[in-house]
Structure formats: C-alpha cells, structure tokens
Amino acid sequence: MPSKNNTNYRWYALTLSASIFAFAAMMPEMCMSVLFEEISQELNLSLVQLGTIWGIVPLGSTVFLLASGAIGDRFGVKRTVTIACLLAGIAGASRGLATSFTSLLVTSFLSGLMPALISISLAKATHIWFPNRQLGFVNGIIVTGGGLGTVVGSMISATFLSPLLGGWRHVLFLYGAIAIVLSIIWFLTIKETRHEPTTVTENTVPIGKAMLELFRIKALWLLSLSYAFYMGALVSIAGYLPLYLKRLGWSGFSADGALSALNLAATVGGIPLTLLSDRIGRRKTILMTAMVISVIGASLLPVAVNTFVFVWVIVIAMGAFRSAYQALSTTVCLESEFAGAEYTGIATGFLFTINRLAAFAFPPTGNSLAEINIGLPFVYWAALFAIGLLILTKMKETGWKARSRQ
The missing domain is CATH 1.20.1250.20 (MFS general substrate transporter like domains)
Known part of the structure; x- marks a missing residue:
C-alpha cells in the first residue's frame, strides 16, 4: 500500500470511496424498487405498504444526518466509514430475514441510517486528501459512483441476480456481504490522516456550540x-x-x-x-x-x-x-x-x-x-x-x- 501522502494513495482512496458509495450505500437502497413485486407477492404487501417501506429509508437518514456529521468529526473518517459500512451490510442483509410488513419496515429504517453516515464521512475525506481546487472533481467522482450504483442495482437485481441466487432475500444477503467486505478493505488499507482531528482537544469547539x-x-x-x-x-x-x-x-x-x-x-x-x-x-x-x-x-x-x-x-x-x-x-x-x-x-x-x-x-x-x-x-x-x-x-x-x- 503506498504512502498516504503520495498521489497514488489519494487516488486509490478516492476509487475505494466511490466504490463504497456505489455498492454499500446506493445499490442496496435502489434495488428495492425493482424487487418490490417479488417481495409483495411473498409477504402479501399492499401498494400503500410498499410505499411506506420506500419512504422510510430517506426518513431514517434525515433523523440521523446531523448526528452523522458529529460522529464523523469526532472519530475520524477511517473508523467512522469502517463501522458505518459494516453496519450498513448487516442492516441491509437483515431485510432478507423479514417475514412481515413490520419486520421489513424496521429493517429498512435501520438500513437507511448508515448511508447518511457513509456519504458525509466520504465528503469529509475528500477535504482531507485533496486540495480545494480539486474538490469539485473528486466529489463528482464519488457522486458518479453512487449514480452507477443506482443504475446497475436497478438493472440487475430483479432480472439477473434474483433468478440466479434463488430470490430477493439472497440478493439482499449478497449486497450485505459486499458492504462488509468493503468495510474490511477500508479498515486494512486506509490510513488515518494526521491533520484530521479524531478526538476533542482543549482548543476544539464543543459539538453543541x-x-x-x-x-x-x-x-x-x-x-x-x-x-x-x-x-x-x-x-x-x-x-x-x-x-x-x-x-x-x-x-x-x-x-x-x-x-x-x-x-x-x-x-x-x-x-x-x-x-x-x-x-x-x-x-x-x-x-x-x-x-x-x-x-x-x-x-x-x-x-x-x-x-x-x-x-x-x-x-x-x-x-x-x-x-x-x-x-x-x-x-x-x-x-x-x-x-x-x-x-x-x-x-x-x-x-x-x-x-x-x-x-x-x-x-x-x-x-x-x-x-x-x-x-x-x-x-x-x-x-x-x-x-x-x-x-x-x-x-x-x-x-x-x-x-x-x-
């Protein structure tokens, strides 16, 4: 692994960030819209219930967004993204264990919490690794990665992966496993940046203030x-x-x-x-x-x-x-x-x-x-x-x- 101060490391970290945003945040979320027909048949869900499940994900992220920013600022991007990606994989995969509307609603709400933490922490990471003149471009790469995740997830989840793996539950298990693997890769290869505050010092403004x-x-x-x-x-x-x-x-x-x-x-x-x-x-x-x-x-x-x-x-x-x-x-x-x-x-x-x-x-x-x-x-x-x-x-x-x- 190259040094964190050289160009190769920064672009490697950016590529990994875009991959995490695509495969751990956006793809597991957007795949649900194309899997809903299969899910509704098995769990006997109405259109209203499906709409409620779809809307609960952004609602969950709204509740957690401000806290996400504070967590990322307090603990640093390495630890924050590692934990968030791991929990995103577990929560996303847990949707595959749902046996009713209520259990799917709860697990969907939980799965919506971590992408907010991931997206904010990755944005903070770009500010650490790259100069201001490149911030627009590097944030564009991460957002584009997320866009590719939405496109690919909606294209292959129902028409290809579900028949291949044996149903919608196994698709969600697969996406959960991918997020967990990315969490491990991030933890093993990303170095904490010395300029990034990971603890509160006496000169640091309290979070509430x-x-x-x-x-x-x-x-x-x-x-x-x-x-x-x-x-x-x-x-x-x-x-x-x-x-x-x-x-x-x-x-x-x-x-x-x-x-x-x-x-x-x-x-x-x-x-x-x-x-x-x-x-x-x-x-x-x-x-x-x-x-x-x-x-x-x-x-x-x-x-x-x-x-x-x-x-x-x-x-x-x-x-x-x-x-x-x-x-x-x-x-x-x-x-x-x-x-x-x-x-x-x-x-x-x-x-x-x-x-x-x-x-x-x-x-x-x-x-x-x-x-x-x-x-x-x-x-x-x-x-x-x-x-x-x-x-x-x-x-x-x-x-x-x-x-x-x-």
Missing part, C-alpha cells in the same frame, strides 16, 4: 435552501414523470425510458461538469446554470409531451446537472469551512438534512395539484426551482478564482 454557531450562519442557510429547492423539485419530477407520461398514452417502456435517460444523464454529466467547475474556479456559475435549465425544462414539460424527442431532450438536459449540483453543493460547504474545518461533517449533515426534508415534502404537495390539471405539478416544481435560483443569487462564490481575488 459548533451546531449553534452553524445555525446562525446565513451563508449555510442559503446554500442548504438552494440545494433543497433544487433536489427536492428534481426528485419530485423523477417520481411523477413516468406516471404522467403513461396517463397521457405513452407506453410503459417509453415512459420508464424517459426516467432512465434522466438518471443516466446525471451519471454521465457528474464528472465533466465538476471538472469544469474546478478548471474555471467557479461553483456558483454551474449551480445557477443548472437552476435556469431546470426552471425552463420543468415549465416546458406540460406542453412537450406530444413530441417524444422534445421530452427526452428536456429530461437529459435537466438530469445532466443533477450529480454535479449535488457534488458542488457539498464542495461549497467544504470550502466555506463553516465553524472551522474540524466541523465540516456537521455542516454537511445540516445541508443534507434540509435537502431530505424538502424531498419528503415536495412530491406529495406537487402530486396533489394533478387533481386540478395533470400538468400543473410541473408548474409548481418550476416555481420551486425559480425560488432556488433566487436564493442562489444571494450566495457568494467560493471557487478558487473568487478566493484569489480576495
């Missing part, structure tokens, strides 16, 4: 709210789009294909856009471009449904910025060092918490407008994008070019 300080920082609120309005509205559109297109007469294959195009565009666009941000030294420029395209795209979707190519162009354009927006919002949070570098985990947890709350609230409020007009939800989500854009205009640029002028 740091959290109170963070809640008073206007810049963190602006960043968190803009991220929440963007991701909350985009998640809402992703959930509603296939149903909307099918009700307008699109085939199931075409409607689902539009959503797949959005997800694939997000995976492909993540690294180039974050790399561009690093090279031009600007974060806000990319974020605002994403917001403008989303406002226009969401506004056009209700009138574009009669043209297949037009819809695909819109969803691809909107999706291309999704991973980059997530990575760059995290990067801005890291570069700003709210309440000090040692508490970037808490700040990132706050950022993700506000986002998950929006993702929980925006879909049902938008879907309810479909009772008035089936295209009206898109108008509502376009308005949310516009609010996010307005908030973005109040934010300061944190890229290296802006800092070099200060």
